[in-house]
Amino acid sequence: MRIGFFIQLTVTLLAAAFLIVPAIQSILAGLTVNYFRGLSSGLTLKWVFEVWDLYADSILLSLWLALGCLVATLIIGVPAAYGLARNPGRTSRVLEEFVSLPLAVPGLALALALLQLYGTMKGFRMSAMFILVGHILYTLPFMIRSVLAVMAAMDLKTLEESAATLGAPPWRTFIDIVVPNAMPGILAGALTVVTLSIGEFNLTWMLHTPLLKTLPVGLADSYASMRLEIASAYTLVFFIMIVPLLTAMQWASNRLSRINP
Amino acid sequence: MTPRIFAFLCLLPLAIFSLAFLALPLVQLFAGAVEGDLGWGIYLEILRTPRYLSTLWQTVVISILVTVAALSVSTTAGLFLARHRFWGRGLLLSILTLPLAFPGVVVGFMIILLAGRQGLINDLTPGRVVFAYSSVGLFLGYLYFSIPRVLLTVMAAVEKLDPALEEAARTLGARPVAILRDVLLPGLAPALVASGAIAFATAMGAFGTAFTLATDIDVLPMVIYTEFTLSANIAMASALSILLGLVTWALLLWARSFAGATVAGGG
Numbered sequence: 007m008r009i010g011f012f013i014q015l016t017v018t019l020l021a022a023a024f025l026i027v028p029a030i031q032s033i034l035a036g037l038t039v040n041y042f043r044g045l046s047s048g049l050t051l052k053w054v055f056e057v058w059d060l061y062a063d064s065i066l067l068s069l070w071l072a073l074g075c076l077v078a079t080l081i082i083g084v085p086a087a088y089g090l091a092r093n094p095g096r097t098s099r100v101l102e103e104f105v106s107l108p109l110a111v112p113g114l115a116l117a118l119a120l121l122q123l124y125g126t127m128k129g130f131r132m133s134a135m136f137i138l139v140g141h142i143l144y145t146l147p148f149m150i151r152s153v154l155a156v157m158a159a160m161d162l163k164t165l166e167e168s169a170a171t172l173g174a175p176p177w178r179t180f181i182d183i184v185v186p187n188a189m190p191g192i193l194a195g196a197l198t199v200v201t202l203s204i205g206e207f208n209l210t211w212m213l214h215t216p217l218l219k220t221l222p223v224g225l226a227d228s229y230a231s232m233r234l235e236i237a238s239a240y241t242l243v244f245f246i247m248i249v250p251l252l253t254a255m256q257w258a259s260n261r262l263s264r265i266n267p
Numbered sequence: 268m269t270p271r272i273f274a275f276l277c278l279l280p281l282a283i284f285s286l287a288f289l290a291l292p293l294v295q296l297f298a299g300a301v302e303g304d305l306g307w308g309i310y311l312e313i314l315r316t317p318r319y320l321s322t323l324w325q326t327v328v329i330s331i332l333v334t335v336a337a338l339s340v341s342t343t344a345g346l347f348l349a350r351h352r353f354w355g356r357g358l359l360l361s362i363l364t365l366p367l368a369f370p371g372v373v374v375g376f377m378i379i380l381l382a383g384r385q386g387l388i389n390d391l392t393p394g395r396v397v398f399a400y401s402s403v404g405l406f407l408g409y410l411y412f413s414i415p416r417v418l419l420t421v422m423a424a425v426e427k428l429d430p431a432l433e434e435a436a437r438t439l440g441a442r443p444v445a446i447l448r449d450v451l452l453p454g455l456a457p458a459l460v461a462s463g464a465i466a467f468a469t470a471m472g473a474f475g476t477a478f479t480l481a482t483d484i485d486v487l488p489m490v491i492y493t494e495f496t497l498s499a500n501i502a503m504a505s506a507l508s509i510l511l512g513l514v515t516w517a518l519l520l521w522a523r524s525f526a527g528a529t530v531a532g533g534g
Contacts, residue, residue, distance in 0.1 A: 010444075014346065014347040015347065017344055018348065021340050021341075021363060021414055022344075022359050024410075024414075025362055025415075026362045026365070029377065031387060032380055081280065082281050083281070085280065086278055088274065088277050089274045089277035089278035092270070093274055093275075093278075104289070104290075107293075107516065110516040111515060112474065112508075112511055114472070114488050114491055115491075115512040118495060118508050119508075120292045122292065122296060122505070123295040124292075142288075143288050150281075176273035177273060202368075205368055205370045222370045225376070226372045241373060248369075249365070253361075255368075
């Protein structure tokens with residue numbers, strides 16, 4: 007029994023070390039004057055500022071895209087989840103399955119499909135809207151599923167009937183009763199959408215133009231062409247943005263599964 | 268406006284968006300694959316060209332290896348973390364799920380920092396030990412993003428297991444290995460199959476990691492990318508993407524029949 011315990015402990019610790027050690031290295035490298043000479047060369051914020059000079063545009067573009075993606079998935083996803091929850095049946099199942107395709111089909115394939123259909127529409131192809139469409143496509147299923155999970159557990163029919171008896175039209179019922187009750191699902195979905203949009207690379211790499219680079223596209227660029235300290239400092243900036251989001255997302259999803267097991 | 272019509276209207280934005288940016292592009296992708304000189308023969312061409320075949324083979328092999336490794340590591344860690352409460356457990360759990368939000372490019376960079384030319388392993392060992400850009404590096408990169416995905420599914424399943432079964436086995440004198448073989452693993456089997464399929468599908472479709480490591484072995488997403496951008500062979504890029512998409516989609520559909528969870532993101 008004790009041997010089993012120590013094997014388990016060792017595997018767990020090794021796995022954690024494998025995941026965290028390079029992340030710590032990258033944080034240190036981004037703050038060290040000269041990584042090749044080691045920490046003894048001193049600590050500096052020089053590289054972080056240089057990242058801001060080089061890549062501020064891509065960081066801001068990613069934030070705007072995440073915001074746009076959030077607004078769009080809220081507008082499309084929340085009513086859609088209600089429509090699906092309200093009409094449970096074969097058609098809804100098929101529709102839900104279809105819009106969830108981007109969860110299963112690799113981003114590269116989706117990007118190729120979008121490029122083939124819209125690649126010749128230059129105005130659209132060259133704008134940030136094109137990347138935004140890709141991000142919405144990829145994150146929408148997460149919003150729908152998260153909201154649908156809450157709505158499926160609500161007694162929509164009784165809620166609606168009571169509201170209708172009191173004279174409320176369906177859209178009032180939706181805004182005043184359904185949406186507030188679905189808030190935990192909407193929150194979890196929103197955090198997932200923002201986290202995924204900021205980190206999305208596989209679709210974005212195919213859809214972006216030289217003038218429109220997102221944060222992860224800029225990261226790929228810095229890994230290929232910048233010195234290690236700058237690449238690391240840029241990764242550090244990404245960590246600072248994504249780790250709080252991920253933590254909040256996991257908190258919201260856990261809360262959701264406790265409310266609605 | 269009746270509730271029925273309102274509920275229908277609620278689905279309208281989704282229907283319009285999915286038609287314009289999912290259904291029609293996919294139709295175009297299928298059409299684009301057979302538009303070339305070869306027509307439907309393009310799919311035969313995949314089987315006839317050694318380069319595509321060896322790529323397919325390498326992608327499947329590395330994905331299987333990663334799946335097996337991730338299942339072993341994450342099941343061990345998942346069982347341990349679900350069954351023991353100790354100081355620092357929360358921190359360990361956070362570390363093990365952190366890479367969920369990392370794009371594939373960042374995972375690739377993590378491997379370069381571990382095993383690249385200026386990497387930790389090269390610094391710590393005598394001589395030159397650089398394997399970030401080899402198949403070992405690619406394997407480690409895929410393992411890096413697979414561990415958290417499998418771990419979450421396994422831990423959720425462990426929490427649903429009835430501890431009484433394990434206690435009963437222990438009371439009856441079963442040894443730990445027997446408990447693992449006869450009680451725990453059969454109980455976890457659906458979750459293991461599901462998370463294994465998720466890990467396999469994610470590895471098959473991973474692009475960012477391979478892209479950053481620029482490895483010397485060809486994997487399917489990289490070949491699709493080069494066919495499209497360098498060779499401008501759009502028909503072949505489309506045919507290979509359809510093949511890849513169908514495989515990952517079918518696998519995940521199958522996985523979901525075992526466990527409801529879908530874990531986010533691509534490598």
